[in-house]
Amino acid sequence: MSRVPLPYSQKILELFRNPKNLGKLEDATVMAMAGSPACGDLIAIYLKVDDREVVEKATFESYGCAANIATASVLTEIVKGKRLPEVWRIGWKEVAKEVGGLPSVKLHCGILATGALRRAIRNFYRKRGLKPDWMPEGLTLEERQALEEEKLAEVLSKRLKLE
Ligand code: FES
Numbered sequence: 779m780s781r782v783p784l785p786y787s788q789k790i791l792e793l794f795r796n797p798k799n800l801g802k803l804e805d806a807t808v809m810a811m812a813g814s815p816a817c818g819d820l821i822a823i824y825l826k827v828d829d830r831e832v833v834e835k836a837t838f839e840s841y842g843c844a845a846n847i848a849t850a851s852v853l854t855e856i857v858k859g860k861r862l863p864e865v866w867r868i869g870w871k872e873v874a875k876e877v878g879g880l881p882s883v884k885l886h887c888g889i890l891a892t893g894a895l896r897r898a899i900r901n902f903y904r905k906r907g908l909k910p911d912w913m914p915e916g917l918t919l920e921e922r923q924a925l926e927e928e929k930l931a932e933v934l935s936k937r938l939k940l941e
Pocket of ligand 1: 842
């Protein structure tokens with residue numbers, strides 16, 4: 779059976795081969811993960827944030843696919859030098875556009891990367907006991923998607939163990 783290659787943009791393919799900001803950030807102020815190690819779609823985002831809430835550095839680790847790696851790479855570039863309230867507003871659509879578009883079956887990979895970023899921002903404020911008024915109480919689409927993928931991976935891994 780032959781495989782039809784996914785219609786990835788040139789930019790995704792380039793970033794997959796040569797991602798930027800890949801690896802753990804040793805002096806991170808905060809980090810967050812999204813996805814599940816059970817199925818391999820796991821991403822971690824690390825942020826170094828200064829006293830003015832400006833992102834100085836951002837890196838990522840990914841066990842996801844090319845789309846996940848490319849979106850995380852772009853995301854960690856976009857956030858640098860921005861204040862957290864501005865970073866929060868970066869949604870998955872903007873990231874998908876930045877990588878030249880995502881195939882529809884790979885949209886969730888970009889959403890997962892953005893979900894991890896939003897979690898990291900929530901963690902930053904939670905650690906300080908702060909609740910900025912611009913941050914919604916309820917989960918955003920990106921965070922809900924991350925949660926759904928985690929639940930799905932858990933169900934699938936339990937099912938496989940039973941068989
Ligand atoms: Fe799992 Fe892309 S991160 S398919």
